Amino acid sequence: MMYRTEVSFTDFLDAVIKGGITDARETYGDQYPDQGFTACRDKTPAQLRELLREARCYEAEIGWVCNVVSALLIGTGVEPIVPITGSGVTRAIEIIQALVQP
Secondary structure, three states, rough: OOOOOOHHHOOOOOOOHHHHHHHHHHOOOOOOOHHHHHHOOOOHHHHHHHHHOOOOOHHHHHHHHHHHHHHHHHHOOOOOOOOHHHHHHHHHHHHHHHOOOO
């Protein structure tokens, strides 16, 4: 069985966004708007930081994505976008484990 040894930032970010949308819809219903999550798609950490500064209506979703991405960044020795939370670290670990498994 082969395991991936590296996770691309793009794959990680896509998994954060997909998981966030799924979790929000499970909590708030299928009609939950996902614009805040999708606004984060294909962004770099610097672009996410700027998006978070500009956010109004979707601040919670963008903040969540930045929290989970920040956990990854800290783990790789890069400055985080925002202070991390335990749930952000947990989600980052879950995503990495899911992405490296065959």
